[in-house]
Amino acid sequence: MPQETVTTLAGSDEVARIAELAAASGRLGIDTEFMSEGRYRALLCLVQVAAPDPDAPDGVRIALFDPFDELDFEPLAAVLADPAVEIVLHAARQDVAILRRAWRTDVRNVFDTQVAAGFAGYGAQTGYGNLLGAALGLRVGKTASYTRWDVRPLTEEQLSYAREDVVYLLQLSDALHDKLTASGRLEWAREECRRMEEASDERDPETAYERLPRSGQLDPRARAVAREVAAWRERTAQQEDKPVGSILPDPALVEIAKRKPASPRELEQIRGLHGGHLRRRGQAIVDAVAIGRDAEPIAREARRPGGEQGDAPLISVVEAVIRARAIEAELAYELVASRAELEQIVIAARRGDPEPDVRALTGWRRELVGAELAELLAGRRAVTIVAGRIAVTPVD
Template sequence: MPRPTDTIVQELADAARASGRLGIDTEFVGEGRYRPLLCLAQVAVDTPSGGVRIELLDPIEDEFDPTPLAEVLADPEVEIVLHAARQDVALLKRTWSTDVRNVFDTQVAAGFAGLRAQMGYDALLREVLRVKLQKSASFTRWEQRPLSEEQRRYAAEDVQHLLQLAVALQNRLVDLGRLDWAIEECRPLEDVRDSREPTDLFPRLPRVDRLDPGQRAVAFSLLVWREETAAQVDRPPSTVLQDQTLVELAKRRPTSRDRLKQIRGLSEATLHRRGDSLLEAIARGREAEPIPVTIERPPRTDPADPALVVLAETLVRTRAEEEHLAYELLASRSDLQRIITSWRDGREDDGIRTLQGWRGQLVGGDVLDLLEGRASLRVADGRVAVDR
């Protein structure tokens, strides 16, 4: 006999496939843990009568198999609607062992619909649907059970109007001819994750590039040890070993407990509980292949670059204002500096987002024309205008 929650999960999955979309949000706790703990998944699906069915799935209190919904999340034929989706997508991917495809992020969409970038869900509902939420339980302990009625009401509100909001934004975007832009901008959300790979974390260690290759091998071994230990005890890695202490251990490479005691930042409790395993990690690093320092030459700059960045930024802001787009969607100062550097060097940089896709069509070509002298800026009636 299937458990009641399993039946609900299957019904939600069936409804999502029938309508072609599913709204979802999560409540989680990240403080004091190695990685965030999923505490609640709020799901909204369309009903045949034109309404919305909302269910709160509780992985802490109820045991259920998320597979039917996980398969829906990974189905590119079903639109997955979220708001500020990055953390939710990463958490669901890890917790439910799935991919998340065909994401429509209402926060991203708002920026293309003439609204502010990074607009909060409450503000967006008020602006688009004239709906005001109560939102009285935002700072509660979501991992504690039982949940109060206030918490459950708060959680349900997060998806109650989500599908309706998505439709309203999509209608606006169709009228503006920008729905494809928003969908393109949401696509990278499919690749987000919250895994902590040592190879990704290693370059971020403070002053790790100042260590010699042998010391760097020890630092990497210690980093792997710290991640494994933190995962086992479900605590933030910094509570196991601080970055600065890790690098100092790699620099000195102590071989005994007495030498460990000389390292600043190692508490007596850490020495007592983990001294031996620390020494073993250091020993493994000593025996490992040295890790050479890869020196990346900074891009060539010119004294004229800051002025060119300001000019390019002015052009981008002008275009954003003309198109009623959030400026942040188009370019950052680092994007513009990369454009200027590659232009000055006479090379193409395929990694600059402002020159790709819809951004390239809307403003990227104008920035290059400005640098080449084919476009200019002038002030007319107190506003900036672009001349060609």
């Protein structure tokens, strides 16, 4: 067990040292602290790393780096992009997205301990502290999780908390590797972890309108206006580093798209716009509306074929088969398929359409149950009960 140490922030020399150790061992544990409140995108506030070190008292070298300092992070960025180095994180998606943007690097060969836990029988969304307890019998404090990481100096409590987030990370990874290797599920977990490598918090202003609530109810011309106003809002929020909702609230934006105001005075009739919005941004909003009015209308996307009343029992049967296979494989059901995917699979089978492009029918999921589902829905297999368990057997 790692010894108690006084935690301090490290400099550029330590960046290079950690990078050397990670490259030599082929492993790096990493975590971040960030602040999202009041900003357009999350601000990277602290980076914690762990690398195997034969000279360290516990075999692991821990370092904490302050991104606000003028440090050379290039050696670590290069390690993150090196496919020969396994990058160990927990709940990796947002960490990967922030590091890719902040350090302008790829993150390859990700091993997400939360994802891996779902294949090892611990649950698909198990938190770091709970997973440490379940897998290693360890406990860590969570006293500083909701503190101001953007304020300097950081407190000793914050630094100690941040250190604990990586001090056992490689040990946890080892335990999960061993369990997944024994069950034959390691490559399945690796396949799923690769999805994290492309995580991004970059947003395209031109498609921002698609995330608006009830945007599907807008007529084609209103959708064109919504696209221009939402793109203006996105660019303004990025320039001012503010949340998009503080620039223009969603409900007001949708109403603007419907009404298409031609002057700042007409904006006054729309709820949700206070005086500050009108004084500072009224003309800019009207200008964006004008561009949208003159643009080509945007037709609604064709809706997927809908389900029928008789689909519900089939979906339930398919779900039961998936749950049975997940239990047998000791992995979290949530990893295999969503309800929406099951609906698409059943509807396509009923209509005689080609298999839909969904995760449940590809990769390790197809190996586990996807191919079996396709045979079942084609009538070539039947669901039976054998020794009190669900079985899918060939139809004679």
